[in-house]
Amino acid sequence: MLKKISVQQVQLGMFIQSLEGSWLAHPFWKTKFLLQEPADLQALRSSGVPMLWIDVGRGLDVSDAAPAAASAPISPAAAEPAAVPTPKPPDARSPVSMAAEMTRANVLVNRSRAAVISMFGEARLGKALDAEQCLPIVEEISNSVARNPSALISLARLKTKDNYTYMHSVAVCALMVSLAKQLGLSEAQTRAAGLAGLLHDIGKMAMPMDVLNKPGKLSDAEFNVIRSHPLRGYQMLQAGASVPASALDVCLHHHEKMDGSGYPQKLKGEQISLLARMGAVCDVYDAITSTRPYKEAWDPAGSIQRMAQWSGGHFDPVVFRAFVKGVGIYPVGSLVKLESGRLAVVTEMNAASLAAPVVRVFYSTRASMPIPVLTLDLSHPGSRDKIVSRESPSDWGFSYLDDLWQQPVSP
Structure with missing residues (x-):
C-alpha cells in the first residue's frame, strides 16, 4: 500500500x-x-x-x-530544507530560445551523466535494471527537447574520451526524442524512443574495459568482442524489470543496416523496426560527432553530409530526412563560410529555414584575420548574407568553436 x-x-x-x-x-x-x-x-x-x-x-x-x-x-x-526547490514552470515544454534553454540544459546534461554512470555502474556489477527508474531522466530530456532541441543535443555532443559511453546514451536519448517528434509519433511512442535511446548501449558494460577504451585500432578478435554488445545488452535488459519490448528491440538491432550488411542478425529493410531504424541514425550521428578513445570528432555539418551519402544503404531515407530536419543541415557548432567572405559558427537552427540558421561571425577570409564577433539571423528578411559552403575547422586550425557558440549572446 x-x-x-x-x-x-x-x-x-x-x-x-x-x-x-x-x-x-x-x-x-x-x-x-x-x-x-x-x-x-x-x-x-x-x-x-x-x-x-x-x-x-x-x-x-x-x-x-x-x-x-x-x-x-x-x-x-x-x-530543515537546505533550499526551496525551483518551482516547475506552468508549462515545462513551452518553446524558448537557444540562449534561454542553455542553462537548464547544462544542469540536465550533468545530472543525466551522473545518473547514467550510476545506472551503468550497477549494470556492470551484475545488478538487474528497472526501466521505470529511467523514466524521470527521459521525461526531463523530452521536456528540454520540446523547449529547444538544439541546446541539449549540442551540449550532449561535447564529450571527453573518458565519459563517451555514458554521455553517448544521454545524447542518443535526446536525438531519439527529437526524431520521434519530427516523425509525428505519439507522446507514448516518443517516451519509448527516448528510453530505448538511453538504454541502447548498456551492453557495453559487459565488454572488457581495455577493449572498450582502447585508444588504437581494434584487432579482429577485439572487434568481434565489441560486436557482441547488442546481444549482451539485450540479455541484460531481459533480466531487468519493466523493460518494454521497444527498448529490447533497439538495443539488439541498432547496428542493423537497410542493405542487410549490419549485425547481429543481418536484418534488411522493413525487417528492421521503425525505432531500430531511428536508433541506427541517432547512434551513428552522435558517434561520429564525438571525440572517442581512438578518433577525433567530425564536425556536425560534415557528418550530416557523409551520412547523406550512406542513406539508403545504411539508413532509412525517410527517417534520415526527418533526422536532418530535427538537427539541421548545419547543426549547432558547424563552421560555415558566408557569401561576404566571413566565417561563422552556427549557434541556432531555424526550423522554418534549415539553410539559414543563426550564426556568429568571427573571421574574415579576405583579410585573413579575426573580426569583431557578431550574431546574425540569416533567415531575417533584412539579412544580406547567406551560407555558400560548410568548412572543416581542422583545415582552418580552429579549435575553439565549441567555446564560441556557447558564449551568451551580447545584449
Whole structure:
C-alpha cells in the first residue's frame, strides 16, 4: 500500500516509491529504492523535497519506523530544507530560445551523466535494471527537447574520451526524442524512443574495459568482442524489470543496416523496426560527432553530409530526412563560410529555414584575420548574407568553436 508522508517522517527501512517535484530537484537518480544508508537519509532530509510516497508493503511504515530515528541522527540544520526547490514552470515544454534553454540544459546534461554512470555502474556489477527508474531522466530530456532541441543535443555532443559511453546514451536519448517528434509519433511512442535511446548501449558494460577504451585500432578478435554488445545488452535488459519490448528491440538491432550488411542478425529493410531504424541514425550521428578513445570528432555539418551519402544503404531515407530536419543541415557548432567572405559558427537552427540558421561571425577570409564577433539571423528578411559552403575547422586550425557558440549572446 502506498502512503504519502513528509520528508521529515522518513526513516531507514522505508521503501521510497516516488519523490514529489522534478527529477532535477532531488539528490537521487532513482525514484524507487529501499532507504538503507544514513547518508542517503540525510541527503533526502536536506534536499528540499517536501513530500514523498512510501510503499509500506515493501518497507517500514511510519509507526514501525519511529523508534529507528535514533539510528540515524540528523543535525537540526539538516532537518530543515537546505533550499526551496525551483518551482516547475506552468508549462515545462513551452518553446524558448537557444540562449534561454542553455542553462537548464547544462544542469540536465550533468545530472543525466551522473545518473547514467550510476545506472551503468550497477549494470556492470551484475545488478538487474528497472526501466521505470529511467523514466524521470527521459521525461526531463523530452521536456528540454520540446523547449529547444538544439541546446541539449549540442551540449550532449561535447564529450571527453573518458565519459563517451555514458554521455553517448544521454545524447542518443535526446536525438531519439527529437526524431520521434519530427516523425509525428505519439507522446507514448516518443517516451519509448527516448528510453530505448538511453538504454541502447548498456551492453557495453559487459565488454572488457581495455577493449572498450582502447585508444588504437581494434584487432579482429577485439572487434568481434565489441560486436557482441547488442546481444549482451539485450540479455541484460531481459533480466531487468519493466523493460518494454521497444527498448529490447533497439538495443539488439541498432547496428542493423537497410542493405542487410549490419549485425547481429543481418536484418534488411522493413525487417528492421521503425525505432531500430531511428536508433541506427541517432547512434551513428552522435558517434561520429564525438571525440572517442581512438578518433577525433567530425564536425556536425560534415557528418550530416557523409551520412547523406550512406542513406539508403545504411539508413532509412525517410527517417534520415526527418533526422536532418530535427538537427539541421548545419547543426549547432558547424563552421560555415558566408557569401561576404566571413566565417561563422552556427549557434541556432531555424526550423522554418534549415539553410539559414543563426550564426556568429568571427573571421574574415579576405583579410585573413579575426573580426569583431557578431550574431546574425540569416533567415531575417533584412539579412544580406547567406551560407555558400560548410568548412572543416581542422583545415582552418580552429579549435575553439565549441567555446564560441556557447558564449551568451551580447545584449
